[in-house]
Amino acid sequence: MKKIEAIIRPEKLESVRKALEENGCEGLMISEIEGHGKQKGVVQQWRGEKYKIDLMPKIKIEVVVCDNDVEHITKVIIDSAKTGDVGDGKIFIYNIEMAIRIRTGEKGDKAIT
Secondary structure, rough: OOOEEEEEOHHHHHHHHHHHHHHHOOOOEEEEEEEEEOOOOOEEEEEEEEEEOOEEEEEEEEEOOOOOHHHHHHHHHHHOOOOOOOOEEEEEEEEEEOOEEOOOOEEHHHHHH
């Protein structure tokens, strides 16, 4: 099992969520976060005054999938989140040692499918 953690633009949340649902990814976790990458924020102007926003609002989507679904789900996220501009986000993939469904006690892949 793998945990896929995707950091995306807030405006892409609904398209990514819908694409994941349409591709069989039923369970997900969503968090609102702030951060920056190489760009270190942005400089904006309001009423003639320039100011810097260091931390940009982002959305973190976390899904746990079977090993053989990682490539497909990763492609789904990329295809639905990509704009081609700086700040599109990142995807991180982690190994999951064990998953247990609390209600039934099912373990491993059965707990996430």
